Amino acid sequence: MKAVRVLEYGGQLVFTDVARPTIARDEILVKVKSTAVNHIDLVKASGTARQILPIDLPWIPGHEFSGVVEQIGSGVAAYAPGDAVFGTSPMGAYAEYLAVTPAVIARKPSNLSFEEAASVPVASQTAWQGIFTHGHLEKGQTILIHGGAGAVGAYAVQLASQAGATVIATASGADEAYLTSIGASRVIDYRAAQFEKVLREKVDVVFDLIGGDTQQRSFLVLKEGGHLVAATQPVSQEETARHRVSGAMMRLAPSADGLGRIARLLEEGTIRPDVATVYALQDAARAWKDIAATRRSHGKLVLRVA
């Protein structure tokens, strides 16, 4: 089968022939239709974080996909060949076939294209777990989402506003209309203003998709007892104690139930995906260059495999 591989840390992406995966009795072989680009793929491939995010080389990137079930293991009852599915994978989705377990997939929402479906699993589940599982967000509360127009942020904005929370997002000024259209009550242009200086009231939850100084300044706008959920770096426990808030870095824990719930929200039109650009699988290197380069409009970068 065709796949994109990383042969050495920091090396080029190579479009090449590799052996098709075989499946264990509890696994499913998926014929991949589309996959999507995530920053974590680039970080792992670069080797800069190899102490904490090691990969076995040669390595096939790709943490999410959509596709059609090709074959099922003898112990799999929930799916049958021909089913359209989407889900996450620890690696390997930049390929024509992928072996996964039912624990990380769900049926593809029927109203989504395969390109749209591939853009959903990582960002939407990270957003759900960030704001509800770790942020304990409730109806009537206020949440500040840093990086609201990004892939994760846009789901967080939609899910939080659908849950009856007031949503404030930091983003580029150019994304203000987009964010308002998906449920943000207020957008703060991070280049034009410092959120802690313009916010009049404190918030119940901060979902930090940026880190660094943005995370540091977030303590100033959290109510006592509030929650700081970070997706990019650990949270200082000294600072959480000093400000009497809770704070932790989350790590996505994909699940079939969680993705199934997201699929229902997509099917009923409660939330929607956002695909910026679709590339062919063999152009993965160009997609990586684009995601790492200058500012783009909001939305995910997707690779069409078949």
Ligand SMILES: NC(=O)c1ccc[n+]([C@@H]2O[C@H](COP(=O)([O-])OP(=O)(O)OC[C@H]3O[C@@H](n4cnc5c(N)ncnc54)[C@H](OP(=O)(O)O)[C@@H]3O)[C@@H](O)[C@H]2O)c1
């Ligand atoms: N912990 C986990 O399990 C987990 C899971 C998924 C993702 N992540 C991480 O979460 C982060 C966000 O992922 P993503 O896929 O949503 O990224 P993304 O699509 O690239 O979005 C990032 C957004 O942040 C905006 N931004 C940049 N600097 C900002 C600032 N100082 N203040 C406010 N907004 C700012 C960008 O806008 P401009 O381009 O206009 O500057 C962009 O819209 C990444 O670091 C990713 O690795 C973690």
